Amino acid sequence: MDRPREPLGRLGYVALAAFPVAALGVFFVLPVAGMLHRGIWPEGRFDPGAVLEVLGRPRTLRVVWFTVWTSTVATALSVALGLPVAYVLHRLRFPGRGVVRALVLVPFVLPTVVVGVAIRQLVAESGPLGLLGLDGTPWAIVLGLVFFNVAVVIRTVGAAWESLDRRPAEAAAALGASPHQVLRTVTLPALRPAIVSAASVVFLFCATAFGVVLVLGGLRYASVETEIYLLTTNLLDLPAAAALSLVQLVAIVALLVVAGRLRRVPDPTVQRARVVATRPRTGDVPAILGTVLVLGALAAPITALVVSSLRVDGRWSLAAYRALEGKGNASVDGGGGALFLVPVQDALANSVAIATDATWMSLLLGTVVAFLVTRRTRTPAGRITRGGLDAFFMLPLGVSAVTLGFGFLITLDHPPVDLRSSPLLVPIAQALVALPIVVRTLVPVLAGVDDRQRQAAASLGAGPVRTLLTVDVPVLWRPLLAAAGFSFAVSLGEFGATAFIVRPETPTLPVVIFRLLEHPGTLNYQTAMAGSVVLAGLIAAVVLVVERLRVPALGAW
């Protein structure tokens, strides 16, 4: 029997797949494996005993428990707070909706270090929420995680809600269901896949959060991620770090499998429709109030951040911004010379240059991956290959950036891959961290293209390239630009991996901010605030531009 010809032959598929697989192999699998190898085979001997010993330590258990409970609580809060906002921003019509939608996205792309600083500003004894006494408690960390992640819930669930056909809900109402009953029996079941997706990815982000926990937890509270950092850099206990990395990897793979099962509903086909947003009605008042509350809560830390960057010695001043031209003070009294080799503003320039490189790398890689995993295939082997590739390229999401960064440090500094002094090392690491976001932004769009469009083009005589240009490219360019924006923002704020591999003569801004915070001497603290404001402003601008492109989802996870 003659099989219909695939647009892309098997050989072409393999050739195309070889490039991203090789890239991920060298720059991800190799470093992470190297890190794990150091831990489990110390001095060349296989020693699983050391790993087991680490897992039995009371401190390890405490760290794991801390990670699990803070992530769970933060996830639950993010979902509870995100749902009404998703409804209001995606189902109701009101002036300024586009701007608000863009603004709620800002916390998500803020550098985690900056988020930590902003939250601390808010809960500090002198801050607006100082009375609650949250400073130095785990609740400050939970607050930070929620602040960071609520946007994921709003965007993921909002995109699903936006295109949810109104008629099943109307049918239920016509059968006598009250608005509350409609929500419980029709709307939430239809949104379940989106909610589960959002919750699982938020949990993932919470469980691997680094900057927020490092800044807010200090030495008292550690999550698995910060503990790996501590074990690696301060205590040089590589077996323990490797053991924790392994635990993290296993837990996250398990989480993704469970989420995949939970997402499954009796009938996955959801009725999609272009739904016109309605004017707010009286029944929407609770959701609107909730939204206003959440928006206020999102704005508060950022406001606190801006205010504290403008307060020097109890007076309003731009001194902190002027100090961006300096190199920081190494000692408390300001007489100990420079903290950095270059001025802080050069770090901003470095960040932008590095993020630019990381963006084109992740776009190139992500586009190829997105094409690979959305190709239609008819054979079971093809489906398995595709599913495997899809999971493989999501791995960077589940592996600690700290592990990745340290892996880079120990594996890519000798032949065959010696990148120690290459300026591309940092961008490559950041591109890998941004890769899942790029892939998840492009995949739903490509998967949504009806294959019959391609078949129609082919039947009219278009070759594979022509088909690509006619059918795929027109729908892809906007998501591609959006992915570029997200990737740029993520790279700009990346801290976990960068902290390890960045060279002292070309630091990035998040790294500089963190070091300034470590040395809270004269003006250093305010300079860190000013740097955070500049970084946040830059990223907010990028996000606002991306939002104008009106790409529906922040990826579908």
Next chain:
Amino acid sequence: MLSLAGVTVRFDDVVAVREVTLDLPDGDVLAVVGPSGCGKSTLLRAVAGLEPLAAGTVSWDGDDLAGTPTHRRGFALMFQDGQLFDHLTVGRNVGYALRLRGASRSSTRARVDELLALVGLAGFAGRLPRTLSGGERQRVALARSLAAEPRLLLLDEPLSSLDATLRTRLAGDLRQILRDAGTTALLVTHDQEEAFTVADRLAVMRAGQVVQEGATAEVWSAPADPETALFLGYDAVLEGRAAGVLLGEDRDGGTPVAVRRSALVASPVGGVGLAARVVAVSAAPDELRLLLDVEGVGELPAVGAAGWLPAAGDRVTVRVDRDRVAVLDR
């Protein structure tokens, strides 16, 4: 009794429904018919409370329903495509309204089985909507609506997503089920045959307004105007002299006359009738369809006597069946 008075629905600056006034006595089935986009579905949604009124009232037994939200009206709405809840089984779909009211599991199950049997789907309770055919889905949607024991059943093009044969069969079933249940129903459709089969009364809608209303047979035999006649399945509308020639009357300047194809029966030349020439012939399974050039009238569709096959250009004689001709008021 449902009463609509001056009901107007506006979408921004477009008036979708303009000052519709209708009454629907208990136990009756009223069909609102009209071409696509005439506003009939919007009217139905307004009755259900899903579209806000710009003016007018919808009332039940004299109570204005303006402040009553959809779920308190007791009007079940059956959508064009059923709108079954895809995440629930057929049984849970049908039992949805019962469970909302807190009916016990066992009584719900008994009622669901009863309703599924009523719509001819006994034993389907465990199936998922996705696994059903279009006709089966509509039957489930009907059972689900009936389970709510609505004081008024609203049907939005209930059969139009089905193929022709199935539609004819289900229309008959639907009428029987509504009669048996004694349900008051408001049906909206663009298919006049469906309306004729299911409804006691017809309201014809055009461009947002009701142009004619009355008992089904009455509206059918006496359309209010040429456009209504054509919409109701009349094949041609004649005016002036042509109308007079066809009716064999001297009625110059009279009102238009609407003609069904079946009103003109052609046979070989001879006997009483009008002279005509065959323009085109097409054979349908149960009749012979002709296009004739009738002398003094012009081209008209007609049917041929059984067992006879004329060719284009043949001369024939046409008899006119007055029962299938409607003299319009204007």
